[in-house]
Amino acid sequence: MQEFLQQVLSGIASGGIYASLALALVLIYNAMGLVNFAQGEMAMLATFLAFTLIDHGMSYWIALPITILVAFGGGIVIQRVVIRPVERAPVLTLVIVTLGLATLINGLAGFLFGYLPRSFPSPFSVQTVSIFGAAASYQDLGVIGVSAVVLVLVYLLLQRTTLGLAMRAAAHHPEASRLLGVRVSWMLALGWGLASAVGAVSGIMVAPILLLEPNMMQTVVIYAFAAAVLGGIDSPLGAVIGGLVIGVTVNLAGAYAPGVGGDLQLAVAFAIIIAVLVLKPNGLLGRRATRRV
């Protein structure tokens, strides 16, 4: 039982990371009806920035906000430069462009920082504290805490501020919003910036666990896809729930299901994606997609 609780707890910790990245995917999906295949790579690049800052002697708690701000700006720049020219193109074009972006960023990171895995500092100690008899590391608890703060902040921004209202309006009814004086194009750019910032947090959280290298986010992003699909790809709350469910399921499957260990955990996520898409394509909380003829 104790071990089970422990597995659940570390599942929730990784689930929080997946939830952040899944939330980033959902934000962009809501803004432009597009799954951003470059989300993981953008987060990875931001994490490298944080690494460089900390490596040059900056304190972790100063480097973190700087990185998030730069990631926010970077997201806006990417939307303006790369995505905007193809904004009205069909889905296929958009998918290919984000794939190109992913390849480009991955190669760029390899070019700038090399492919050697580096250990990333964590502000939380690996010592454990006992919760209901399960030994939880401060590392896991810290990750859960940071993810929770980020998710709540995004929720407050979207639901409780005028800016958030404008962003949601621009995403759902671009024409009507434009008539009401919302600068739709900039709201979409803000959506990209926000997604990029949230993704950066997930990258920084996962780096101490996985070791930092250009391909670090490749598996994480699959779990985030699974989380977003499970929760319903247009629902921010769904992404959070999906992330936690995926984190716990994958962790438990890795620990208890016979034959599933290490690399096959990815297959579990894959099976979840396929099962959800076939059985309940809108996910747990997603709105039913209707097609206009």
Place this chain on the structure above:
Amino acid sequence: MRFLSQAPRRYWLVALVVIVFAGLPTQVTSFQSLEWAEVLIFAIVIMGLNLLVGYSGQISLGHGAFMAVGAYTTAILVHRYHMDYLATIPIAGLLTGLLGFVLGIPALRLSPLYLALATFALAVVTPSLIKRPENLTQGVQGILLPPPQPPDWVSSMFASVTSGPAMTSDQWLYYVSFIVAVILFWVAWNIVRRRPGRALMAIRDGEVAAAASGVNIAGYKTLAFGLSAFYAGVAGSLYGLASGYVSPDSFPVALSFTLLVGAVIGGLGSIAGPLFGGIFTFWLPIMSSQFVQTQDWIPDQVASVFKNAGPAVTYGALLILIMIFAPNGLAGLILSGYTRLRSRLRGVGERTTGQVPPDPQTV
């Protein structure tokens, strides 16, 4: 003779390309033949991808996985059951095609975006799935394949034509890939300009309209998936034979990416596109890494990093630029250049005689 003089001009171009590729091994070294064999193999799988993405409007990021299935089918049949390697090529194709057909059924319910996600996940998972049935696939170790030897009559014919040494196994592999590529390109050409092709394009351009016109949407979409997987399986089988070795790491996610890049850059929705795509896919990484290695003024350390990162950066940047500025790829660029030149030379009236490729933007 009447037939010859009335043949459209593009037939002559096709004949020229076929002759050039048929004569290539007599002019280049045995190793270069193997390189060009891989170009043709990439062209085959990209043709399959083109049928799926360019003509039916479904997207796949998982063609590397289909290639893996084809390659492993051949490897296991040759290694374990000592089957003739030539016989395994169609078997690999059919098996992969069947798998693609089965996967095409859930794909029917998915929007292009979800399909991209699902096939992407498939590509990521495949290497670890291959490692599992260890007594069949030999796990991470992979399977070694002996280089196929040409039959005696082919070898002696080749020697008498070139009046040089007998045919090497690399040159034989080139000719096998060449013949397969010619057949499969011919099949694809016939498919796209007849009933199935028109049905696929109708689905791509407007699913509801196609259904209203009586096109069997589900049937044609799964057919396209199966056919595309068949091409990938055949190409995978040849890929395994050409590299002489298959392992889970021969089929990373990056391979699936590369194939899609090749399809897009070559030109979606065109028959010549995949050939450009194959040439591009094979030569770009080699060019971009070798070019930098030979430049003396670049420090060794930078050069070694570039060797790893260079192709990815070039790929990514090119992909974005092509999508923004030339969504019809190289084939589209060449064709529009040719049409423009002709209309400049002869007046505007004749431009409709060129076969204008459909615009992927309308997918």
